[in-house]
Amino acid sequence: MINALIRVVYRLAHLGLRLLWFIRRPETTGALVAVWHQGRVLLVKNSYRRQLTLPGGYVKPREDRRTTAARELREEVGIRVQPKRLVHAYHGTHFFEYRKDTLDIYELEMDEAPNVQVDEREVVRAEFHTPTEALDLSVVPHLEEYLSRRIGQGAS
Numbered sequence: 662m663i664n665a666l667i668r669v670v671y672r673l674a675h676l677g678l679r680l681l682w683f684i685r686r687p688e689t690t691g692a693l694v695a696v697w698h699q700g701r702v703l704l705v706k707n708s709y710r711r712q713l714t715l716p717g718g719y720v721k722p723r724e725d726r727r728t729t730a731a732r733e734l735r736e737e738v739g740i741r742v743q744p745k746r747l748v749h750a751y752h753g754t755h756f757f758e759y760r761k762d763t764l765d766i767y768e769l770e771m772d773e774a775p776n777v778q779v780d781e782r783e784v785v786r787a788e789f790h791t792p793t794e795a796l797d798l799s800v801v802p803h804l805e806e807y808l809s810r811r812i813g814q815g816a817s
Contacts, residue, residue: 664780664781664782667782668708668709668781668782668785671707671708671709671782671783672708672709674709675709675710679758679759682758682759682760683759686759686760686761687760687761688760688761688762688763689719689760689761689762689763690719690720690726690763690764691717691718691719691720691729691762691763691764691765692717692718692720692726692727692729692730692733692764692765692766692767693714693715693716693717693730693733693764693765693766693767693803693804694715694716694717694730694731694733694734694747694766694767694768694769695715695750695766695767695768695769695807696715696716696734696738696740696769696771696775697768697769697770697771698770698771698772698773698774698775698789699774700791701789701790701791702715702789702790702791702792702795702808703715703716703738703775703777703787703788703789704787704788704789704790704795704798704800704804705737705738705779705784705786705787706784706785706786706787707783707784707785708782708783708784708785709783710801711799712799712800712801713795713798713799713800713801713804714800714801714804715766715804716733716734716737716738716740716784716787717729717730717733717734717737717764717766718732718733718736718737725744726765726767727744727745727747727749727767728744730744730747730765730767731743731744731747734769737779737780737783737784737787738775738777738778738779738784738787739776739777739778739779740769740775740776740777742769746769747767747768747769748767748768748769749765749766749767749768750766750767750768750807750811751764751765751766751803751806751807751810752764752765752766753803753806753807755802755803755806757801757802757803762803764803766803766804766807792808792811792812793812795808796808796809796812
């Protein structure tokens with residue numbers, strides 16, 4: 662019951678942010694992690710957004726993007742990794758949700774399937790997909806561009 666209430670708060674907060682972004686049209690900066698295992702990438706479903714994405718979030722002031730990526734990976738899906746293990750794979754900017762959103766995507770290749778743990782609050786689901794499967798789903802623009810480049814289709 663408490664998780665359901667917290668998910669409602671996340672959705673309302675996100676709607677509020679989108680309204681603010683609609684008015685202010687800000688620039689935001691984030692970092693995501695593409696966790697790869699046996700040719701499949703880990704996608705997450707946030708409670709407040711329709712599209713799937715990668716684990717990640719906004720860069721805090723004076724925080725290195727790679728450090729942000731490692732922190733968010735731990736917070737969102739319980740995977741602990743040293744930032745230096747993350748390999749930079751993508752940098753791009755898209756106008757998304759009324760803001761100029763610049764993201765960096767880091768890759769983490771895992772030999773063993775990770776023990777993924779979601780909080781059922783901010784992140785409600787996490788699952789592995791092939792790049793082709795992922796592109797058939799509703800994903801955020803940065804992820805679509807990253808996966809399209811990775812499999813050689815170019816951005817759509």
